[in-house]
Amino acid sequence: MADAERNASLLRKNDKQKTIQKTVRRGRSSSGNSGTDYCKSDKMNAVVVDSGAFTIKAGHSSRDNPTIIPNCIMKAKSERKRLFIGNQISECRDCSGLYYLLPCERGYITKWDVQKPVWDYTFSKNVCPINDYPVILTQPLFNFKLIQDCMDEIFFEEYEASSMLRLNPTDMARLKYNEDHNLTDDTPVLIIDTGFSFTHVIPYIKGNKYLKGIKRLNVGGKLLTNHLKDIISYRQYNVMEETYVINQVKEDTCYVAEDVKAELKLAEKYGKKNNIVKNYVLPDFNNIRRGYIQDPDKVDEGAENCQILRLNNERFLVPEILFHPSDIGMKSMGIAEAIVKSIFLCPLEYQRALARHILIIGGNCKFPGFKERLFKELRSLLPHLWHVNIYQPEDPILYTWQSGSALLSYPNIKSLLVSKKEYDELGSALIQQRFNHWNNSIVVENEEGKTPSQPSPLEEFSLMNNLKGKSVFGKHDIGTSSSETTTMTPTPTSSRILINLSEILQEAASEPGKEVVGAPGTQSAAAAFAEIVEKNAIITTASAAALASGAAVLPNDNENTNEQTDQDGITAKKIRLRDRSTSQDFPLVPPQEEDPFENLVLFPFGRNSYI
Amino acid sequence: MTISKSTLRGSNRIKENDKRRVVDETSRKRRQRKVMELLESDNYHDDPHADLVMSKKVPKFEDNLEQRTTRTKKKERTADYYQNKFRKNFQQLVEEDRNEAEENNRVSYMDIKCEESTLPPRHFCAVCGFLGQYNCLSCGTRFCSIRCMDTHMETRCLKWAA
Ligand SMILES: [Zn+2]
Ligand SMILES: [Zn+2]
Numbered sequence: 001m002a003d004a005e006r007n008a009s010l011l012r013k014n015d016k017q018k019t020i021q022k023t024v025r026r027g028r029s030s031s032g033n034s035g036t037d038y039c040k041s042d043k044m045n046a047v048v049v050d051s052g053a054f055t056i057k058a059g060h061s062s063r064d065n066p067t068i069i070p071n072c073i074m075k076a077k078s079e080r081k082r083l084f085i086g087n088q089i090s091e092c093r094d095c096s097g098l099y100y101l102l103p104c105e106r107g108y109i110t111k112w113d114v115q116k117p118v119w120d121y122t123f124s125k126n127v128c129p130i131n132d133y134p135v136i137l138t139q140p141l142f143n144f145k146l147i148q149d150c151m152d153e154i155f156f157e158e159y160e161a162s163s164m165l166r167l168n169p170t171d172m173a174r175l176k177y178n179e180d181h182n183l184t185d186d187t188p189v190l191i192i193d194t195g196f197s198f199t200h201v202i203p204y205i206k207g208n209k210y211l212k213g214i215k216r217l218n219v220g221g222k223l224l225t226n227h228l229k230d231i232i233s234y235r236q237y238n239v240m241e242e243t244y245v246i247n248q249v250k251e252d253t254c255y256v257a258e259d260v261k262a263e264l265k266l267a268e269k270y271g272k273k274n275n276i277v278k279n280y281v282l283p284d285f286n287n288i289r290r291g292y293i294q295d296p297d298k299v300d301e302g303a304e305n306c307q308i309l310r311l312n313n314e315r316f317l318v319p320e321i322l323f324h325p326s327d328i329g330m331k332s333m334g335i336a337e338a339i340v341k342s343i344f345l346c347p348l349e350y351q352r353a354l355a356r357h358i359l360i361i362g363g364n365c366k367f368p369g370f371k372e373r374l375f376k377e378l379r380s381l382l383p384h385l386w387h388v389n390i391y392q393p394e395d396p397i398l399y400t401w402q403s404g405s406a407l408l409s410y411p412n413i414k415s416l417l418v419s420k421k422e423y424d425e426l427g428s429a430l431i432q433q434r435f436n437h438w439n440n441s442i443v444v445e446n447e448e449g450k451t452p453s454q455p456s457p458l459e460e461f462s463l464m465n466n467l468k469g470k471s472v473f474g475k476h477d478i479g480t481s482s483s484e485t486t487t488m489t490p491t492p493t494s495s496r497i498l499i500n501l502s503e504i505l506q507e508a509a510s511e512p513g514k515e516v517v518g519a520p521g522t523q524s525a526a527a528a529f530a531e532i533v534e535k536n537a538i539i540t541t542a543s544a545a546a547l548a549s550g551a552a553v554l555p556n557d558n559e560n561t562n563e564q565t566d567q568d569g570i571t572a573k574k575i576r577l578r579d580r581s582t583s584q585d586f587p588l589v590p591p592q593e594e595d596p597f598e599n600l601v602l603f604p605f606g607r608n609s610y611i
Numbered sequence: 612m613t614i615s616k617s618t619l620r621g622s623n624r625i626k627e628n629d630k631r632r633v634v635d636e637t638s639r640k641r642r643q644r645k646v647m648e649l650l651e652s653d654n655y656h657d658d659p660h661a662d663l664v665m666s667k668k669v670p671k672f673e674d675n676l677e678q679r680t681t682r683t684k685k686k687e688r689t690a691d692y693y694q695n696k697f698r699k700n701f702q703q704l705v706e707e708d709r710n711e712a713e714e715n716n717r718v719s720y721m722d723i724k725c726e727e728s729t730l731p732p733r734h735f736c737a738v739c740g741f742l743g744q745y746n747c748l749s750c751g752t753r754f755c756s757i758r759c760m761d762t763h764m765e766t767r768c769l770k771w772a773a
Contacts (some may be wrong), residue, residue, distance in 0.1 A: 077659045099660075102653045105701045112693035142720040144704040145711070150697040158688055211718040217725045226650045231740065234767070240655040260733075264741060313740040326732040328650070329643050333728040341726075 044413060046134040048404030049122070050169060053104035053140075054196035054221065054363070056086070056118070057401040058128040061136075061408055066401045069122050073114055074244075075099040078285075085121045094285040098244040106218070107140050107197030109147050116154065123159060134163040134417050136404055141168050141200055141214070148435075149428045156423045163417040166435045167407075168209075169193060169361070169400040170202050175410065176403030177359045177391065188346075188353040192339065194364040196221045199322065199335055201342045205350050213345040215338040219325050221363050225250050227328060228318045236309060248291060249280055249309065250318065256369040257316040258376060267313045276316075280309040319367045323377065336377035343382070355382055358390045365396035634750045642750070738762045 050057040052071060059066030069086040076084065078094035089095070103115035123130050135155060139148070148166070155161045170191040177189060186206045193200045197220045203213040225247045232249075233240050257263035267276045279294040281303040294300050294308070321327055323334040333341065343354050355378070360371065371392045378388050393399040407413060418431045634642075649655075699707075705720055712719030736743030736755035743753035745760070750768055754760045 075658065075660050080660060097656065097659065099656065099658055100653050106651070108701065108704065110699070110701055110704070112697055113690040116690035116693050142708065142723075144708055144720075146697055146699055146704060146707070150693055154693065214718070214723045215725050216723045223650045226652065229655075230649065235739070243654065268741065317735065317740055324728070324730070324733060326728055326730070327735060329646065331727045332725045333730075337728055337730065338725050 044134070044408045046136050046404070046408055047128060047130050048136045048401055048408075049128075050138045050172075050401040050404075051119075052138075052169075052195060053102070053107050055397075056122055057398060058122050059401065060128070060133070061404050064402075065398060067128055068397075069118070069127070071103060071115075071118055073101040073117060075101070086118055087127075088121075095244050095283075095289075096285055097241045100243060104197060107195075107220075108144060109150075112150060119154065130159055130161055132162050134165070135159075135161045136172075136407065137164060137166045138169045138172065138400065139166050140197075141170075141202070141209075141216075145432070148432050152423060152428045152431065156420050161420065163419040164423075165407075165413075165417050168202075170200070170204075170209075172403040172407050173359060173361055173400050174204050174207075174403075175406040176399065177357075179406045179409075181391075183357070187357060188350045189357045189359060190339065190343065190354040192335065192358065192360045192362075194220065194322065194335070194360070194362040196363065199338075199362070199364070201335075201338050203342055203346050203350075203354055205346060205354075210346055210350075213342045215342045217322075217325065217332060217335060217338050219322055219330070219332075219335075221247075221250075224254075224318050224321060224364070227321065228254070228314060231314055231318075232309060235314075237307065245283060245291065249282075249311075251366075252291065252293060253278060253280055253311050253315050254319050254367055255316055256319045256323075256367045256373045258369060258373055260316070260320060263316050264313060267316075274312070277310065277312040278315065280311055282307045282309060319364070319370070322364060322370075323373065336374060336381060339374075339378060340381045352386050356387045356389050358388070360390060360392050361396045361399045363397050365392055632749065639751055737767070 044061075046061050048059060048061050048066070050066070054071060056069040056071045057066040058069060067087075070089060071086070074084040074089055074092070075098070076092050076094060077097040077099075079092065084092050089098075092098075101111070101114045103109050103111045103118060105111070109115050122128055137151070137155065139151065143166075151166065155164050170193050173191060173193070174189050177183070177191075178185060178187060183189075188206075189204045191200075191202050191204065193202070199217040199219055201213075201215040201217070203210045225243060228250050229239055229243065229246045232246065239246050263276070267274060279296070281288060281291050281294055281300070283289055283291045284306050287302060288306060294303065317327070321330075323336060325332040325334055339358070343351050346354060358378075360374070364370065371390055375388060375390050378390070382388055395402075410416075416434075418434055423431055709719045709721055712722070734743050734746075734753045735741065736759050737752045738754055738759035741755050743755040743759070745755070746753050747760070747763060747768055752763055752768060754763050
């Protein structure tokens with residue numbers, strides 16, 4: 001185990017060195033004609049950055065795999081003179097009691113004094129220099145405006161990126177999934193992204209996120225590690241300060257049981273009959289740098305003076321929180337329930353197809369048995385006649401980064417990028433809307449059979465005409481894009497501007513055949529729009545565009561949900577029925593006559609310390 | 612709350628339980644919130660370098676930035692600049708998002724949070740992790756056996772009831 005890990009890290013290092021050489025060569029050849037030469041080759045190259053809350057995956061798109069950089073600054077007890085940023089932790093001799101400075105709170109960057117140095121490190125010339133390449137950067141769903149402002153400023157003003165595209169990790173992953181499976185772009189796909197901070201369930205319909213079907217479960221790898229830390233500290237040694245080590249324990253020993261009741265029965269057995277219980281040798285950072293599971297049949301001399309953790313039901317009960325957050329008192333549905341709920345919140349005609357195309361990504365997928373268990377639960381919760389298909393990529397952590405190449409081969413990728421010049425001219429607010437609308441513009445163009453063009457910033461705004469019933473976050477609201485009309489109730493102050501704008505936009509829309517660049521209507525529309533954004537942030541492109549095309553923008557929630565109530569009723573009933581049967585055959589454990597932990601001394605919380 | 616036979620078996624324990632304060636619903640919720648906070652925390656211990664002056668000074672990678680090929684060096688900002696300019700805590704960000712979502716009638720960060728499960732909760736012994744059908748009379752924590760109950764009484768129960 002330890003050897004494999006070492007080899008892997010060695011390989012990574014070699015790989016890294018190779019790519020550095022490559023990038024340096026590239027950098028030289030491209031210097032001078034800044035940022036234009038990538039257009040010459042048929043496939044664009046870029047620096048792809050999947051900036052997660054736990055690790056940053058960054059690298060040039062020509063590479064097979066990115067460099068993985070811990071997204072944190074660490075302080076070691078053993079070395080008081082320095083900080084460890086990102087990968088520098090490999091230089092740290094003793095990783096016990098590591099203190100973490102994490103830039104994210106619940107997955108969103110709030111500590112810029114941490115994020116900035118880590119990014120500085122990431123984009124330094126020996127790790128992943130940006131040079132003149134476009135930057136593809138991921139951001140979490142609903143990334144808050146202030147955070148996006150700051151990202152814009154850092155990348156455009158400080159790193160002087162020539163152009164940038166920001167998108168959700170799942171936007172990118174969907175493209176690769178479609179490409180790898182030869183699916184059309186409008187295939188409905190349900191993506192489950194279960195990472196460090198949270199787990200998202202996101203249905204994509206016609207290439208767009210279906211907002212009303214999205215679910216977020218506030219359980220991620222961080223919570224699982226902290227929980228494991230807590231129960232080990234209560235039952236064995238105080239490891240509350242050993243997040244770094246216990247995270248490795250989690251990675252090395254935890255798995256998802258297919259059937260918890262059966263697994264618990266096995267874990268209750270004694271001696272050789274119990275093949276779940278494992279001894280884990282903790283690192284001492286002297287002879288052992290990374291802990292490992294002891295082979296019960298071999299004499300382990302190396303671990304003679306090391307502390308050993310005994311892990312039994314912890315191995316599968318910790319990941320169980322993903323499926324039943326109520327196990328730790330969280331009032332939230334589990335991952336399988338959330339997926340079923342999400343599917344039934346989507347329009348009826350897409351539900352079956354979503355169950356057929358389920359993609360799971362993120363670090364928590366790596367628990368052995370995760371996919372099998374998820375399939376088992378979904379199979380029993382979803383209608384029998386439906387096909388349920390779950391696809392887990394070979395590397396669920398790197399999949400998002402790897403999908404960068406699928407994104408870059410997208411025909412109109414160039415029009416999605418925002419250049420530094422556009423940022424300077426338009427400012428953060430407008431380019432953020434472009435980022436948030438990117439899925440829509442692709443779909444709209446495909447539907448109309450347009451050939452991809454390289455629009456000027458003004459032309460981009462003319463695309464607003466096409467954005468029917470789309471919200472500011474750029475997801476297609478299928479329920480409202482039909483011809484049904486709902487009454488608009490603009491606030492008194494904004495109504496006048498809205499009407500004026502709608503007239504202008506209607507004018508522009510009435511000349512569809514006309515070349516859009518430089519059309520007077522569009523220009524004034526863009527100007528008016530920019531003015532409005534300044535004056536009144538209430539109005540969004542979506543509302544303006546919807547007004548222009550006469551479609552309704554205010555989604556009628558009641559109408560949509562009414563259709564679903566029946567469905568929900570059925571599912572709820574079904575779930576309840578299942579429960580009764582489960583709780584009945586959930587056996588009550590008789591008071592144990594022989595305690596399996598007889599030889600295990602319980603150290604109450606905080607009394608004994610590891611290391 | 613279930614009173615199990617095994618609890619009734621020892622009379623000493625009943626007396627002990629009589630003396631024990633029953634933790635009310637609000638305190639139990641507060642404890643649960645604390646547990647959830649702990650599960651979201653970055654560190655359990657204090658900054659080991661807190662007493663050092665240098666700890667605030669994060670090394671910069673200026674050397675590297677300077678050597679970027681076509682970069683001008685006009686805008687080099689410190690990390691503190693961003694921290695001060697974009698200082699808002701998570702709650703404020705969520706609140707802003709909710710207000711903006713309401714005005715634009717779009718789905719917000721808060722809206723997509725998972726609802727409560729319709730499945731009944733499962734009960735595990737807080738001490739050993741196996742199924743636990745009994746709960747503590749004082750604080751409601753689950754346990755499976757007398758042995759585990761005793762451990763609970765000596766450890767986490769007292770701590771939280773205080
Ligand atoms: Zn127990
Ligand atoms: Zn108690």
